Amino acid sequence: MTLLRTAVLAAATLATGLMAGLFFAYSCSVPGLAATDDRSFVGTLALIGALLARRA
Numbered sequence: 001m002t003l004l005r006t007a008v009l010a011a012a013t014l015a016t017g018l019m020a021g022l023f024f025a026y027s028c029s030v031p032g033l034a035a036t037d038d039r040s041f042v043g044t045l046a047l048i049g050a051l052l053a054r055r056a
Contacts, residue, residue: 019049 023045027033033041 022052023049 026045026048027041033044036044
């Protein structure tokens with residue numbers, strides 16, 4: 001059980017890191033997005049995440 005828990009934790013940590021890296025790379029590649037307010041920024045990134053999840 002401990003091995004399974006450790007494996008799930010490692011997979012979740014890796015997936016979270018990959019998604020954070022994707023969002024960071026996108027925000028760096030689109031300078032205009034940095035000029036928007038926080039609500040627009042989060043909404044845009046949530047939409048992108050939903051689109052990517054739908055394609056996977």
